[in-house]
Amino acid sequence: MRVRFAPSPTGALHIGGARAALYNWLMARGSGGTMVLRIEDTDRERSTPENVDQILDALAWLQIDYDEGPISQVQRSARHEEVLQQLLADGHAYRSTATGEDVKAYKAQHGADKGFRGTPEAEGAVRLRVPDDGATVVHDLVRGDTTFQHVHLDDPVIARADGTALYNFAVAVDDADAQITHVVRGEDHLSNTPKQLLVYVAMGVEPPLFAHLPLLHGPDGKKLSKRHGAASVQELRDAGYLPAAVRNYLALLGWGDTDDETLISTEELVRRFDVTRVAKNPARFDEQKLRWMNGRYLRELSLDELTAALEEYTGRAGLRDAVQISREKIQTLADFWPLSGFIFDGPGEDEKAKAKWLTDAGRGALVDAHDALAGLDTWELEPIEAALQGVVAAREVKPKDVFQPVRVALAGTAVSPGIFETLQVIGQEESLARIQAAAATAA
RNA sequence: GCCGCUAUCGUCUAGGGGACUAGGACGCCGCCCUCUCACGGCGGAAACCGGAGUUCGAAUCUCCGUAGCGGUACCA
Numbered sequence: 001m002r003v004r005f006a007p008s009p010t011g012a013l014h015i016g017g018a019r020a021a022l023y024n025w026l027m028a029r030g031s032g033g034t035m036v037l038r039i040e041d042t043d044r045e046r047s048t049p050e051n052v053d054q055i056l057d058a059l060a061w062l063q064i065d066y067d068e069g070p071i072s073q074v075q076r077s078a079r080h081e082e083v084l085q086q087l088l089a090d091g092h093a094y095r096s097t098a099t100g101e102d103v104k105a106y107k108a109q110h111g112a113d114k115g116f117r118g119t120p121e122a123e124g125a126v127r128l129r130v131p132d133d134g135a136t137v138v139h140d141l142v143r144g145d146t147t148f149q150h151v152h153l154d155d156p157v158i159a160r161a162d163g164t165a166l167y168n169f170a171v172a173v174d175d176a177d178a179q180i181t182h183v184v185r186g187e188d189h190l191s192n193t194p195k196q197l198l199v200y201v202a203m204g205v206e207p208p209l210f211a212h213l214p215l216l217h218g219p220d221g222k223k224l225s226k227r228h229g230a231a232s233v234q235e236l237r238d239a240g241y242l243p244a245a246v247r248n249y250l251a252l253l254g255w256g257d258t259d260d261e262t263l264i265s266t267e268e269l270v271r272r273f274d275v276t277r278v279a280k281n282p283a284r285f286d287e288q289k290l291r292w293m294n295g296r297y298l299r300e301l302s303l304d305e306l307t308a309a310l311e312e313y314t315g316r317a318g319l320r321d322a323v324q325i326s327r328e329k330i331q332t333l334a335d336f337w338p339l340s341g342f343i344f345d346g347p348g349e350d351e352k353a354k355a356k357w358l359t360d361a362g363r364g365a366l367v368d369a370h371d372a373l374a375g376l377d378t379w380e381l382e383p384i385e386a387a388l389q390g391v392v393a394a395r396e397v398k399p400k401d402v403f404q405p406v407r408v409a410l411a412g413t414a415v416s417p418g419i420f421e422t423l424q425v426i427g428q429e430e431s432l433a434r435i436q437a438a439a440a441t442a443a
Numbered sequence: 444g445c446c447g448c449u450a451u452c453g454u455c456u457a458g459g460g461g462a463c464u465a466g467g468a469c470g471c472c473g474c475c476c477u478c479u480c481a482c483g484g485c486g487g488a489a490a491c492c493g494g495a496g497u498u499c500g501a502a503u504c505u506c507c508g509u510a511g512c513g514g515u516a517c518c519a
Contacts, residue, residue: 007519010519045518100517113445143448147447152515166518168519190513191513214512219454221511257456258457261467262467263468280449281512284455285455288454289468328480328483401478402478404478411479413479414479415479418478
């Protein structure tokens, strides 16, 4: 099996493209086949080296590798030219100066049941000659057969007047030359497939098998765009998601196995993925589920692995102890610092929390807590807890009437990791200083 | 306009003529755990787009309608 991922570098790699890459990769790895990466850069206007780098980066981050490529499509222009001359010579293609307007006029005159057929000229763009009768059938692994009547097809332009290849021609030539066996790509290409199939016929080459994946939509059912939040791989990374979680989520977005497993390791995906089971209907990208899944993956990481990931993500060092007490409470790498950054940077400024807990009673609790904590010789979890529970008992109040003021004193907010653990990680001296400072400002 | 694809809980999906009282997951709601927030556990509400037809029997097959999406570029 030889598959390929062929993005056009006209922007960042979106999750739809990422999913196509993943499915191809899963098929290649699951079959011992070969994955080819080709950059479809024939659109010179929109294709940029920066975009190519971005796509390469995104694939690397996702840990989707390839065996051949990246192949630049424009660098194959000599070969495209060669095939073009061949088709021109044997009558499968012809030059025509007909414009889009001409085609429209032609159809207005001949009715909808006659596709545009030009007359050969000495110059102009190159059009592929579509047979007048018959039909081209696309055999699709996920959709079954789709028949396209030739009378509905216009002779497609396959090369510009200057001889440079257009997409529907270049893909077919490149896929044929690379001996691709399975073309797995977005459904937006389904209608293009008959044109490509006709190129195969003209070349006299056996076409590959096709599989067209349903498109991905935003939560509102509309086409995915920036306003849907993290829609590109780059944004997913910035939002603190783990590559493994993204792979798992993307694999299940449009594909389901017979069993009900939701958390599936990449190794298992490679083993189980079956392109013929891909869903036919478009799927919506639901970040909430990704968040949940990411949380599960986060918690499966060892403390050292999570710490390393967070230190790289935040650019801070010495996070291990804080990570340990925070890991149950975060779903993404981005959640960590807002939750536990106060351990390093000092308490935050949540006025609402302060107003609620740094009251008169709160100050009393803080003073007592300070005294109890100051008397400890060993700054360990148990003694810390015992000391604070002692304050609760002595003051005859609910636990939270002591713990919350202490939390606000340490964190400046009403939410934090466990209070005893937090005290321990912050250290005795600093903890006492924060409690004292808070008591001083309490109403 | 024309050509084509698609249609199961809010979302991702399982199901492929009788095993469907339509299963799982996210989310939501409730309870438990509990120092906050979470995590975890338990329970709950929640769907076959509409209409015909085929059949003893339809979520499953056929047709029509409707809706969404894609293509219709000298873009990819």
